[in-house]
Amino acid sequence: MTLNDEIIGIIYHPDYLLHTQDRHPERKERLEHINAALKKNIPQDRVQRMEPEPAEVDDIAMVHDRAYIQSIEEACRSGRGFLDLDTYIVPESYRVALLSAGGVLTGLRSVMDHEESSLKKSFAFNRPPGHHAERARAMGFCLFNNTAVAAEAARRDYGLERIAIVDWDVHHGNGTQHTFEDDPGVLFISTHQSPAYPGTGRVEETGRGRGEGFIVNIPLPAGAGDSEYKLAFEAVVVPILDQYKPELLIISAGQDAYHRDPLAGMSLSEGGYYYMAEQLAGAAERWTKGRMLLCLEGGYHLQGQAGVIVQVLNAIGGWGLPKAEQIREREPAGHIQRKLEQVIETQKAYWDL
Numbered sequence: 575m576t577l578n579d580e581i582i583g584i585i586y587h588p589d590y591l592l593h594t595q596d597r598h599p600e601r602k603e604r605l606e607h608i609n610a611a612l613k614k615n616i617p618q619d620r621v622q623r624m625e626p627e628p629a630e631v632d633d634i635a636m637v638h639d640r641a642y643i644q645s646i647e648e649a650c651r652s653g654r655g656f657l658d659l660d661t662y663i664v665p666e667s668y669r670v671a672l673l674s675a676g677g678v679l680t681g682l683r684s685v686m687d688h689e690e691s692s693l694k695k696s697f698a699f700n701r702p703p704g705h706h707a708e709r710a711r712a713m714g715f716c717l718f719n720n721t722a723v724a725a726e727a728a729r730r731d732y733g734l735e736r737i738a739i740v741d742w743d744v745h746h747g748n749g750t751q752h753t754f755e756d757d758p759g760v761l762f763i764s765t766h767q768s769p770a771y772p773g774t775g776r777v778e779e780t781g782r783g784r785g786e787g788f789i790v791n792i793p794l795p796a797g798a799g800d801s802e803y804k805l806a807f808e809a810v811v812v813p814i815l816d817q818y819k820p821e822l823l824i825i826s827a828g829q830d831a832y833h834r835d836p837l838a839g840m841s842l843s844e845g846g847y848y849y850m851a852e853q854l855a856g857a858a859e860r861w862t863k864g865r866m867l868l869c870l871e872g873g874y875h876l877q878g879q880a881g882v883i884v885q886v887l888n889a890i891g892g893w894g895l896p897k898a899e900q901i902r903e904r905e906p907a908g909h910i911q912r913k914l915e916q917v918i919e920t921q922k923a924y925w926d927l
């Protein structure tokens with residue numbers, strides 16, 4: 575079935591491969607596999623490729639302290655090393671991190687300036703990822719918070735008042751939550767494995783002050799798969815998006831909830847990711863004039879993630895390409911349903927669920 579048969583923007587820069595470390599899960603081979611899969615499996619007339627410029631320091635400074643930005647620049651200048659247990663840098667990392675944020679900004683402009691670009695949806699294949707980066711702290715393979723920069727730029731440059739960020743990475747997007755937790759102008763919805771890294775994202779974390787009710791955490795026990803994510807989308811994610819009525823939908827697209835991912839324990843199939851992407855594209859159709867910006871986060875099974883991304887693009891583009899794995903329907907596991915009921919009970923204070 576063809577939904578809309580759209581042309582999708584693809585943002586990529588060859589220098590994204592320069593930030594890398596052998597044997598580290600977050601290495602350049604992730605993008606090389608994605609590139610190969612996009613070439614092989616996607617009709618090339620369905621995508622429009624764009625190459626970004628680096629973000630300006632002023633762009634990054636909307637969500638990070640200037641002293642922190644400078645400290646990353648200096649650390650990279652002095653060579654290779656680790657900023658925390660698992661977040662490495664190489665001499666090129668500072669420039670590549672600016673280029674990574676620049677990728678989401680290029681994506682943002684492509685979907686907002688629809689008249690010029692004729693694109694409503696773009697996927698930035700940028701590295702390093704961003705959703706764990708805090709205001710003044712690198713962590714979890716992330717240096718600058720790319721989606722947070724995109725949301726702030728959407729407000730600064732286009733005057734948007736309601737932006738939704740949906741984070742389907744298997745890890746909680748702590749940096750994004752902390753950036754916007756007192757801010758009703760950004761709705762943050764995260765599905766993530768719990769317990770797992772980084773340990774935040776409990777059901778009770780619902781925002782603070784004016785932002786109370788605009789953080790929606792859906793922590794799911796290991797083993798959650800297509801049926802449980804489907805239930806979470808039907809019962810929580812989509813109803814809340816439909817009540818918030820965002821003007822732009824940003825996806826922190828991490829493919830590490832895929833069942834073959836080596837760093838996590840979830841059971842999503844390609845079909846499950848297709849379903850989530852299709853649901854979000856539907857919400858975008860209803861509220862954002864179809865505008866949807868996807869930004870690469872995690873995903874560490876090289877072939878697996880590449881296949882998932884082809885299906886995500888297939889879903890949002892409505893291209894009707896064949897799927898290797900269909901959604902796996904089963905009765906959602908009882909203990910996971912109970913966790914979801916807890917989310918619903920908590921979020922009922924803010925939303926009609």
Ligand SMILES: [Zn+2]
Pocket residue numbers: 743744745828830871872873
């Ligand atoms: Zn992740």
